[in-house]
Amino acid sequence: MLSDSSMERSTISMEMRNLSMDEFEDSISLSEYAFQYTLTKEQKDKKRELFRPEQFWGCFEEGKLQAKLTILPFQIYLHNQKFSMGGIAGVATWPENRRKGHVAKLLKHALQHMRAEGQAVSFLHPFSIPFYRKFGWEVFTDTLTYKLQMHQLPPKTSVPGRIVRGTADINLLSSLYEAFAECYNGTLVRTTEWWKHSVLKDQAHTAVYYAEDGEPQGYILYELKDKELVCSEFVFLHEQARSALWTYISNHDARIEEVTLTMVPGDDRLPFMLPDPRIHQERFPYFMARIVDVEAFLRSYPLHLITGEGWTLHISDEAAPWNDGVWNIQSNADTGIIVQKVEEAVKGSSPDQLHLDIGALTALLLGYVKPAELVRSGRLQGDETALQRLEASIPVRPPMLMDFF
Structure with missing residues (x-):
């Protein structure tokens, strides 16, 4: 028999929909409470200008906002291609409302919406990695932070060319960023608005x-805080540019005592290049990702497959039940990569079938882990020959994300 409270909840009307402009204040109030901050009137007015109701989704009970999330439309670089x-x-x-399932319902609704919008992959910054792993998101990139005392900086060098300080030309900065970002998986394709407001x-x-x-061959974005220079973006197209920018930083030695680099790509090897590599370093799991639509994602992903070759994945x-099941992936001379779901297949029915969850597949294809690492952690199982074919088919490129949302 249902208790009175259970019967009461069963009659409550729940609705998931976009917020309206009239619900901006409700959205801000929830954010201020949940994330423990208070906006000034000026900050609130600015957010109102940027408020796009179609990007905000809420869970409502009896017309009152109970939980919410935002879906921001981006593009990312992935193996020289752009993915939504x-x-x-x-x-x-x-x-x-905690532990009542509101957020779970919103996340599953968000997956359906993103699939319909052609967004084959999704990113988020987690408050809890274990929580989002339950819904298929997985860590796909780390961020490094370096802290160097002035005597630990790379030696000053005489580099031909010049440094121009205070450049506000977004087109110029963006062109350098794009050339740098395309070398990684997961970097944002930045719009002019994103440059301005983020x-x-x-x-x-x-x-x-x-x-x-x-x-132009490189740039840095930085702040001066007391005796510290904090660099949030260090973009260079070749080593000469990196040396020139380091020399520029070193020329602040009359007013700073240390340099902090944040948002450093996870594959960076600056310490190896230093006279004394024992600098303070911190590696931190940063953003999570998940493939929203396996079929759409794999059709565009540049797999290295010989014609007629392929593998079978049990995901x-x-x-996202549309992803759950067995998939045949093969290369065809006429049509390219063929991705086909095999509804009648049973787990374990094929000796060359590979078994993994959606989060593991995402981390694998974005370049965060290799098949052998997933095998060791128990998140990928299959025949050794099939595993070797899988690894050989995945292009190598490290992941990186310099932005936050």
Whole structure:
């Protein structure tokens, strides 16, 4: 028999829908409470200007907002291609609604929406990695932070060319960023609006290196805080540009005592290049990702498959049932990569079938882990020959993300 409270809840009307402009204040109130901050009137007015109701989804009970999230439409670089990505942000619920399933329902609804919008992959910054793993998201990139005392900086070098400080030309910065970002998986394709309202919103200092021929070859975004220079982006197209920018940083030695580099790519090897590599380093699991639509994602993903070759994947995905099941992936001379779901297949029915969950597949294809690492952790099982074919078919490129949302 249902208790009175259970019977009462069973009659409550629940609705998931986009927020309206009239519900902006409700959304802000929930965010302020959940993330423990208070906006000034000026900050609130700015957010109202940027408020896009179609990007905000809420769970309502009896017409009142109980939980919400935002789906931001992005593109990312992935193996020299651009993929549509749904960025999940601002996930929040009132404390009295915790463990009632509101956020779970919103996340599953978000997956359906992103699939319909053609966003084959999704990113988010987790408050709890274990929580989002339950819904298929997995860590796909780390971020490094370096802290160097002035005597630990790379030696000053005489590099031809010049440094121009205070450049505000977004087109110039964007062109350098794009050339750098395309070398990684998962970097954002930045729009002019994103540069204005996210990258440069805090009015950080800029410095651009121009080579001897007058071509820009690198830039840094940085702040000066007391005796510290904090660099949030260090972009260079070759080692000459990196040396020139380091020399520029070193020329601040009259007013700073240490340099901090944040958002450093996980594959960076600066310490190896230093006279004394024992600098303070911190590696931190940063963003999570998940493939939203396996079929759409794999059709566009640049697999290295010989014509007629392929593999069979048994994918577990409880939150997105359209992905859950057995998939045949093969290369065809006429049509390219063929991705086909085999509804009648049974787990273990094929000796060359590989078994893994959607999060493991995402981390694998974005370059965060290799098949052998997944095998050791128990998240990938299959025949050794099939595992070797899988590894040989995945192009090598490290993941990286310099942005936050």
